[in-house]
Amino acid sequence: MRNYFAITNRELKSYFVSPIAYVVIALFVLITAIFFYLIISNFVQLSFRYTMQAQYYRMAPPKLNVNSMAIRPLLHNISLFALFWLPLLTMRLFAEEKKSGTIELLFTSPVKTIQMVLAKFTASSILFAVMLVLTFFYIISLFFFGNPELGPILSGYLGLLLIGMSYIAFGLFFSSITDNQIIAAVATFAFILFFWAIGWMSGFVSPGAGAFLEKLSLINHFDDFAKGVIDSGNVIYYLSFTFFGIFLTYISLESKKWRL
Amino acid sequence: MIEVKNLTRYFGQKPAIQDITFNVEKGEVLGFLGPNAAGKTTTMRILTCFIPATSGTAKVAGFDVFEQSMDVRKHIGYLPENPPLYLEMTVESYLKFVGKIKGVDSKNMKKQVDKVMDLANIENVRSTIIGKLSKGYRQRVGLAQALVHDPEVLILDEPTAGLDPKQIIDVRKLIKNLGGERTVILSTHILPEASQTCSRIVIINEGRVVAEDSPENLMRRLQGNEKIYVEVAGPEEAVANELQGLDSVASVAREKETNGKIAFIVESIPNRDIRAELAKTIVQKGWGLFEMRPIGMSLEDVFLRLTTKEEEVLYS
Ligand SMILES: Nc1ncnc2c1ncn2[C@@H]1O[C@H](COP(=O)(O)OP(=O)(O)OP(=O)(O)O)[C@@H](O)[C@H]1O
Ligand SMILES: [Mg+2]
Numbered sequence: 001m002r003n004y005f006a007i008t009n010r011e012l013k014s015y016f017v018s019p020i021a022y023v024v025i026a027l028f029v030l031i032t033a034i035f036f037y038l039i040i041s042n043f044v045q046l047s048f049r050y051t052m053q054a055q056y057y058r059m060a061p062p063k064l065n066v067n068s069m070a071i072r073p074l075l076h077n078i079s080l081f082a083l084f085w086l087p088l089l090t091m092r093l094f095a096e097e098k099k100s101g102t103i104e105l106l107f108t109s110p111v112k113t114i115q116m117v118l119a120k121f122t123a124s125s126i127l128f129a130v131m132l133v134l135t136f137f138y139i140i141s142l143f144f145f146g147n148p149e150l151g152p153i154l155s156g157y158l159g160l161l162l163i164g165m166s167y168i169a170f171g172l173f174f175s176s177i178t179d180n181q182i183i184a185a186v187a188t189f190a191f192i193l194f195f196w197a198i199g200w201m202s203g204f205v206s207p208g209a210g211a212f213l214e215k216l217s218l219i220n221h222f223d224d225f226a227k228g229v230i231d232s233g234n235v236i237y238y239l240s241f242t243f244f245g246i247f248l249t250y251i252s253l254e255s256k257k258w259r260l
Numbered sequence: 261m262i263e264v265k266n267l268t269r270y271f272g273q274k275p276a277i278q279d280i281t282f283n284v285e286k287g288e289v290l291g292f293l294g295p296n297a298a299g300k301t302t303t304m305r306i307l308t309c310f311i312p313a314t315s316g317t318a319k320v321a322g323f324d325v326f327e328q329s330m331d332v333r334k335h336i337g338y339l340p341e342n343p344p345l346y347l348e349m350t351v352e353s354y355l356k357f358v359g360k361i362k363g364v365d366s367k368n369m370k371k372q373v374d375k376v377m378d379l380a381n382i383e384n385v386r387s388t389i390i391g392k393l394s395k396g397y398r399q400r401v402g403l404a405q406a407l408v409h410d411p412e413v414l415i416l417d418e419p420t421a422g423l424d425p426k427q428i429i430d431v432r433k434l435i436k437n438l439g440g441e442r443t444v445i446l447s448t449h450i451l452p453e454a455s456q457t458c459s460r461i462v463i464i465n466e467g468r469v470v471a472e473d474s475p476e477n478l479m480r481r482l483q484g485n486e487k488i489y490v491e492v493a494g495p496e497e498a499v500a501n502e503l504q505g506l507d508s509v510a511s512v513a514r515e516k517e518t519n520g521k522i523a524f525i526v527e528s529i530p531n532r533d534i535r536a537e538l539a540k541t542i543v544q545k546g547w548g549l550f551e552m553r554p555i556g557m558s559l560e561d562v563f564l565r566l567t568t569k570e571e572e573v574l575y576s
Contacts, residue, residue: 006360010346017348105344105405108308109361110333259312259326 003111004119011093011123021127024088028081029134035077036138043070066148067228071139075156075226078135079163079219082128083192086164089127090171091185093120094253098179107256117249121165121172128164132157152228159225162238163218167192169245176249192218195241261286261413261443262307267316269302276302277467280316284460289439291458291475292447299467300447301341304415307445308338320413334363337411339419343402347391351382351401354390355408362409372408379434380404395422403431407438414438416446420453432457486528487555488535491521494547500524502541508532521550 015021043066054060097103106116136157142148170191175184199217202210214220218241221234262284269276277299284290292300305311307318309329317324323331346354355373364372377383380400385393390401399422406414419435420428436457438444448454454461455475463471463478471478492499496514499522504512508529515523528534535552542549 003361006357010349010357014346014348100344100347101340101342102344102346104305104310104338104340104342105358106361108310108333108336108338108340109358110330110363111361112330257309257312257329259314 003109004115004122007106007111007116007119008122008126011120012126015089015123015127021089024085025127025131025134028085028131032074032078032081032135033138035081036074036135039070039074039077040142066142066146067152071142071148071153071156072226074139075160076222078132079160079222080196082160082164083167083196084189086124086128086167087171087174087185087188087192090124090168090188091175091181093124093172094176094249095179095181095184099181113254114250117172117176117246117253121168121246124168124172125161125165128168129161132160132164149228152226155228155230156226158230159222159234159238162225162235162242163222166218166238166241166245169242169249171245173245173249173252176252261288261321262290262445263317263319264303264307265317267303267306267318268314269299269306269311270314275467277464280464280467280469282462282469282472284443284445286443287440288460289435289444289446289458291454291461292445292464293449293451293454293461294447294464295449297466298449298464300464301417302467303464304338304340304417304445304447308336308415309333334409335412337406337409337414339402339406339414339416341417341421343398343405345390345398345401345405348389350387350389351377351393351404352386354401355404358405359408362411364409372410376404376407379407381430396424396427399423400427400431403434412442414442414444414446416444418448419446420448420450428453486533488526488528488538489515489523489551489553489555490526490538490542490549491523491551492542492547492549493521494542494545496522499542499545499547502545503538506534506537506541508534508537521548523551525555 046069094103097106107113139153167188171184171188174187174191175181178184178187195216195218197217198213199219202213202217204210205213215237221237224231224234264280264282267280268278280299280303282290292303294300302311306313307320307325309325309332312326317326319325320332321335323335325332346357349357352373355376356369359369359372374383377386380403382397382400382404385397390398393401399419403416403419406416414435416435420431423431432453435444435446439459446457458475460472460474461478462469496517500512500514503509503524503526509526510529511527513525513527515525517523526534526538535554539549539552
């Protein structure tokens, strides 16, 4: 446990001494803020137009739902955007240690491989959670102007955290098989994108295979969260995905110690 | 303390080390001497559990490096060839981090960190970011890192690389002092380093052990014929003839003359110690014997001969 905390702590600190983390976080928040602005202003225009129309026809103004019309698309946007962004945070996790040689310190210390892997995973997940919390603030601002439902927002953020952890687990894995950070980032990105895209391919294959691909796809499990539904199947899906990435990382590192 | 038996490691089809066997006793400082690509780093990485051997066994502090790697790691301090430094950390926070993952108690941490900073002479940079240190300082931080948990066994891969001459002398002294309570293996391709700091030397070349002995014995074993320096006060011609006449003397050469004392280099026939005989002869003749000492071949020569084609010299 002590090792785990020591490494998590060191990883987090090393994120915050390098300017890269600040840039990645700041741009993440900035870009999601732009999404937010565009989606909300679109929503406001729309509701303004409907209200005018309703007045014209002397009807009661329609109730537009800010949750389904603004927050849900925003959450979807963030989940896709994180796909591009998180590989930048995970690429260094093991690749940098391999390049600089500090891996030799870790692997000759009485630290279990699983402690290292979990510590690095935790550090990146915490960082991602910080990024999400920062975007949370401008969503909260909606409460000053309207009355969105809090439930779907919270479940949506839970979904974001879970999908982000899936990305991070595979980012960790690709970082553990190379000493080149760029390769790690690109491979992570390609892999996750593939798991997004297989959902779209479902229309092109037989119905049975299509249903399977949809089940396997990363996107299809997110929408329920954005709608305010926490379905245990979806939670289990993301946790399994995460577990699998961590497991592969563990195997890839541990296999260096096997006698072949 | 360290038992290495028939250790072999392949990288693909290529053997990096083959059939390496040696032991290190508690408190010994063992020099691991060999030219580039001899397999020094590979052997050390196996001993520190960083990579597995293809075959063979190694035990450190009674634990098998393959079967009981966690126990082995607790007992070892390791300075890899490239010091494993997190460049963004300060020296002190780095040493604390290493202390933590090596299992130093929180209550002993400050004491240990202060102690190794003192040993490695890096207190003056304790709050400096490691990335801003010079190569020599980084090497010393690496050394401090290896010592922070007071390990019984120290494995140092080229510990003096990158240091300036004064630091080299300091580090060698430090290592020598570490021996006794700790067991040390250090690798080097610098001969004087091995002979000055080590009580025993294993010479390795192309992945195989070619010699193992104390520095003195290695030199003696290498000398096919021993050369003796003698200073005699007496008639030059007669002395030379008399010595030349001895059975076990191969040649006599006059070196120089100072204040009536004449220096000769006497070369014996192979593997014969002729000092007693020389002394007896000179004294019996009534000449003055002022000095007599063997002229050893330097380790540098041993090394050159070992690592060129003449390994057989050692075993002749
Ligand atoms: N990871 C690796 N993959 C492939 N070959 C390797 C690897 N590590 C070492 N070797 C090979 O094994 C041999 C021994 O290398 P090693 O690094 O042990 O030598 P060394 O004695 O430490 O040399 P130096 O004095 O240059 O540090 C070399 O031929 C090297 O090319
Ligand atoms: Mg080496």
